Amino acid sequence: MKASEFDKLFDEGECVIPYAEMDKAYRPNKMKRINIDFPAWMVESIDSEAQKIGITRQSLIKVWIADCLKEKAV
Secondary structure, X not given: OOHHHHXXXXXXXXXXXXXXXXHHOOOOOOOOOOOOOOOXXXXXXXXXXXXXXXXXXXXXXXXXXXXXXXXXXO
């Protein structure tokens, strides 16, 4: 099956699992867990910002770090 046909089925809400080669599937951006200790005032500020935009603390931290890394890469 061509990729365009696969995409069309997916876009139309069809089940594409039978057409996927699951034995070759992999997760390209493997997650790695880390722990970071922040002072309480920082956590409170992060939580406040996250609540303002309606995302979790973890998501906000990821977005901020990704933005910082993108700026450094330029």
